Amino acid sequence: SQTIHQWPATLVQPVGSPLSLECTVEGTSNPNLYWYRQAAGRGLQLLFYSVGIGQISSEVPQNLSASRPQDRQFILSSKKLLLSDSGFYLCAWSWRNTGELFFGEGSRLTVL
């Protein structure tokens, strides 16, 4: 069976500090990978998706970036966090071009 792991689960960071969230998928090969952000009381906003190693598509221009160094690893980064980066970040995967999305447990980021 397939599993998705996301970490850290919770982090509190000062404004201007860097960020690294990691996500790995087990039990499948060549998945599509996604990063979403969910602000309080709002829907899920698609940030990045990837269809393969080194292939990243950005949905929302901002100070975040994503990388896919290995087939089943997806990393969300920032060099300098803003207050507006606070939120609940969710990693997800899907089989190629067939939906459905399967989500990790999420990472709650608070920027102070």
Next chain:
Amino acid sequence: EDQVTQSPEALRLQEGESSSLNCSYTVSGLRGLFWYRQDPGKGPEFLFTLYSAGEEKEKERLKATLTKKESFLHITAPKPEDSATYLCAVSRTGNQFYFGTGTSLTVIP
């Protein structure tokens, strides 16, 4: 522009009181419509995929239906453990999924 709108934003039901949640969408070339359940502080849990108008899917007390412009999630005789936020999403390309803001359901014993 692809859009997904869910209503109502919040719904309170007595245990056993059936109701429906709505998801309306505007997307050309729909590849699929998806329903998820999200508990507080957790990632969304996949419930259903619907691909074409007229399709229906059922799981326990939940039944999802699809028309050309909207989808309904029917909840029959809900229980307190059905309390959660229910999210609807659409996909046009198969690689990108766009979510509504969800319906927060509370079932009162």
